[in-house]
Amino acid sequence: MTRTAFVLGAGMVGVSCALSLQKRGFAVTLIDRREPGQETSYGNAGVLARSSIVPLNNPGLYGKITSYLGNRHPALNLDWSRALTRPGWLLRFLWEARASKAAARIAALESLTGSTVERHRALMAEAGVSHRLRETGTLKLWRTEAGHAAAQAEHDFLKAHGIAAQVLDRQGISGVEPALKPIFHAGLLCLENASVDSPGAVTQAYAELFRQRSGRIEKADAQRLERGASGWRVATAQGGFEADIAVVALGPWSMDLLAPLGIDPKLDVERGYHRHFKAEPGARLSRPVYDVDAAYFMAPMEEGYRVTSGVDLSRRDAPDNHRQIDQVTVSAQEAFPLEDGFATTWRGARPTLPDSLPMIGEAPRHPGLWLAFGNQHLGFSTGPITGEIVAALVCGETPPVDPTPFAPGRYIG
Incomplete structure (x- = not known):
């Protein structure tokens, strides 16, 4: 008898879970309130980040805290009223940044990112969207002379982990991205990263591959999750769905369904923003670039040049705060000839756990309920x-x- 599953959440994580279960013979229903790839998986910089193996809350965070406290730095905006409602979470986040924890968490992240380009390359081929993949690396940039030492240190760190990168001076930066303005002293070309020109479209293509293989996709807003007679049931405004197992991959919305079950995964939310611009005639980038000092990504996309902001630690559903995206818009225009004007400002939310590692596995005391969220950036x-x-x-x-x-089980008792 065919086993059944429903997956809640049609972002990249949820679609991937659906495909992997389907491959093993499960009859899978993928459920989301929106079309696949239209939430968090739409708004990112499109980077396949082989080199992102250092957690956001690493030991270097301690030295930066004072520069973040006044909410003037573009890398971080902190809503203090939100932070004070969950002081334990914030303290745990800072506690996890201590040096004694770094090596284990780096190894864990490396185990996840090591095959990212290979896995996406294969899936894009299966889904017929290989043309969206750029294997041109990513470029990290520093605006000051101090960047030379920082770039070399990161190069040496990545080399120790078997990840190829190249340190660049001003001339080297101009050689790989001639349209960048000559304001950067140092760069690091991360050769093993890749990127796509539309992360939302790639997620949609994977979902369509799932559908073509007899997967079922339902546009429905999950309202309540509960144990059924022989498995799990989710109630939605469009009706109920039952299956042998349930996978919760709703990113920053996962806690809404888990809390009524008495499950507290210690999940919190980071918000982020992006804007799209056109480049002036003749200007182009061949890869995403990250401006370290100004804290933004700029990535060539199907829609134009996407500029993304830093972390906004405000309540998930609070009104927009455009301070950071306004700041980085100015910085991006200093670095690259972007035309004035943008259509809209997009805001999204990322799921984050105190140790900056995702939660992947079966929920304690809830057989058949599987959790897949917290992948952060x-x-x-x-x-x-x-x-x-x-x-x-x-x-x-x-x-x-x-x-x-x-x-x-590291957070759920």
């Missing part, structure tokens, strides 16, 4: 391997990487 990169970990664990197979660092 790396969900687009690590969605495919997350799906494979979940499906392997469900089927009693050996996962492609050690799932222990991501076990829900």
Whole structure:
């Protein structure tokens, strides 16, 4: 008899879970209130980040805290009223940044990012969207002389982890991206990263691949999750769905369904913004660039040049705060000939846990309820391997990487 599953959330992580379970013979229903790839998986910089193996809250965070406190730096905006409602979470986030925890968390992230380009390359070929993949790396940039030492240190760190990168001076930067203005002293070309020209369209293509393989996609707003007679049931405004197992991959909305079950995964939210611009005639970028000092990504996209902001630690559904995106818009125009004017400002939310690692596995005390969220800034990169970990664990197979660092039991009793 065919086993059944429903996956809640049609972002990159949820779609990947659906594909991996489907591959193992499950009849899968993918459920989301919006079309696939239209929430967090739409708004990112489109980077397949092989080199992103250092958690956001790493030991270097401690030295930067004072520069963030006044909410003037573009890298961070902190709503203090929100922070004070969950002081324990913020303290745990800072506690996890201590040096003694760094090596284990770096190893865990590396296990997720190591195959990201390979896995996406294969899925894009299957989905017929290989033309969206750019294997041109990413470029990290520094505006001051101090950037030379920083670029060399990061190069050496990545080399120690088997990740190729190239340190560039002003001339080298102009050689790979001649349209950038000569304001950067140092750069690091991360050769093993890749990118796509529309992360939302790639997610949609993977969802269409799932549909073509007899997967079921339902546009429905999940309202209540509960144990059923022989598995799990989710109630939606469009009706109920039942299956042997349930996978919650709703990113920053996951806690809305889990809280009534008495599950507190210690999940919180980082918000972020982007804007699209046109470049002046003749100007182009061949890869996403990250301006370290001004804290923004600028990535060539199907819609134009996408400029993304830093982290906004405000309540998930609070009104927009455009301070950061306004700041980085000015900085991006200093660096690259973007035309004035943009159509809209997009805002999204990312799911984050105190240790900056995702939660992947079966919920304690809730057999058949599987959790796949908290991928923070790396969900687009690590969605495919997350799906494979979940499906392997469900089927009693050996996962492609050690799932222990991501076990829900580290936060859920």
